[in-house]
Amino acid sequence: MTSFAQAIKDKGFVVTAELDPPRGVDLGPLMALAGRIGAKVDALVVSDNQGANLRQAPWWAAHRLAETIPAEVILTLTCRDRNRLSLGGDILAAAASGVDNLLLVSGDFVSLGDHPQAKPVYDLDSVQALMLANGLAQGHDLNGQELAGAPELCLGAVLAPEARPLAPQLVKLRKKRAAGAGFFITRPLSGPDALKTFLQEAGELGAPIIAGVQAKNPEGVAAAAEMAKAIRAGGLAQGLHLSASGDPETLASLVEACGR
Amino acid sequence: MIVAERKPFAEIAQAVAGYRRVLVVGCGTCVAVCLAGGEKEAGILAAQLDLAGQLAGRQQRFATACVERQCDREFLSELDAAAREHDALLSLACGAGVQFLAERHPTLPVLAGLNTTFIGVNQDVGRWDERCRACTDCLLSLTGGVCPVTMCPKGMVNGPCGGAVEGRCETDPERDCAWTVIHARLSDSDRLANLEVLVPPRDHSRANLPGRQAHAAYLRRYSSHD
Ligand code: SF4
Ligand code: SF4
DSSP states (O other), rough: OOOOHHHHHSSSSSSEEEEEESHHHHHHHHHHHHHHHHHGGGEEEESSGGGGOOOOHHHHHHHHHHHHHHSSEEEEEESSSOHHHHHHHHHHHHTTTTTOOEEEEEEOOOSSSSOOOSOOSSSSHHHHHHHHHHHTTTTTTTOOOOOOSOOOOOOEEOTTOOSHHHHHHHHHHHHHTTTOEEEEEEEEEOHHHHHHHHHHHHHSSOOOOOEEOOSSSGGGGHHHHHHHHHHTTTOOEEEEEEETTTTTHHHHHHHHHOOO | EEEEOOHHHHHHHHTTOSSSSSEEEEEEHHHHHHSHHHHHHHHHHHHHHHHHHHOOOOOEEEEEEEOOOOOOOHHHHGGGHHTTTOOOOOOOOHHHHHHHHHHOOTOOOEOOOEEEEEEEEEETTEEEEEEOOSSSSSHHHTTTOHHHHHHEEEOSSSOOOOTOOTTTEETEEEEHHHHHHHHHHHHHTTTOOOOOOOOOOOOOOHHSSSOHHHOOHHHHHHHHTT
């Protein structure tokens, strides 16, 4: 299986789409949507308790997608819901099940979701989660203890080009690179200019940027597609990450408008 | 200091409902400063409980006492005689003080009148803010005197999450993002290089267990004799 990083290198420009696992046991609708859009994107990103709202754990959908859809599958794992034992264990299980692309994120705070009473974990921050995953790929855990069989992993992180002040974000960004992030997916952008400004201020990242393009509803698809076009034409990113606030029809039309 | 607040009156009244002679025990240190459990608050609570007891037609008596610190045996011993005259003790100390008092009177019900909230500072008259989670491995020298473990809800130690909006925290637009403040402080004191340090996963092993420490000089002095 070629990893997502290889796909970016080979294709020069990639399109990814975000899928949210169901709030229940039925994976049918997600698989149906993936079937519709799978051939038009290079990778499907499976979210993890998106917005701190309870969902089916993402590894199951990721595994099923990797088995059946030709696109790459990227598994999102938050530090919010897992300590280092659980993160490491989930990464190993994902790799064993055929999912080797990971998006390691801090995760929206619990107070923003549907279980604000939950105790958030954050045993590691996203930089340290990358350190953990990078270590696993090199055959050892955080304490240097050897694994029986190391996973091959392609690691990604989130980028917030519009967060201000930018200087603290750039610190984090450099650390994510140093800790092994091989690609960055941005938060949904307000427009191509936001990315242009960011690139001017941040300079060379040394890793591909996948630009977040979101349509919140069917009416927003045309504007989002415009933005996607401008980003691509302007050479501002090495790919697009399409999302639709969990609405399958909106996502399908956005992929239709911007996909391969 | 330790900050605490009084439990809701109804909860306290219910907890003491079954006891005839109750001693309300204040604590003269942290909880007195934060106006939750000092001598004055103990007196007020006792009077309120007394009134509520009378209205409910209960035969109850509430007396008060206050010691300098309930987390210190030396001061707790002052209460021994009075405690024996009562059916229950209602402690207005922080959680540590309540436990120490309960340890000293294992046959007496010792009840908690406060909710202990945090380690904090006096921000203004009647206002306290949390500042430290007692993580056992202080990062303040690195982070410009701003605690990322406490002041960032996610405890991020390598920089901000992506959720900050105009320098405010994603959890609350009224709060500064801790990392905006850290960055500004380090910039102002010409220490931005501190931020490039990659902080490895933290060692929680000590904080995971009930804390215990001894003073080195104390150990030297006493261990040589046993
Ligand atoms: S880093 Fe923060 S929580 Fe830890 S000891 Fe220092 S102030 Fe307290
Ligand atoms: S916005 Fe800042 S303070 Fe709030 S959780 Fe993120 S990094 Fe922490």
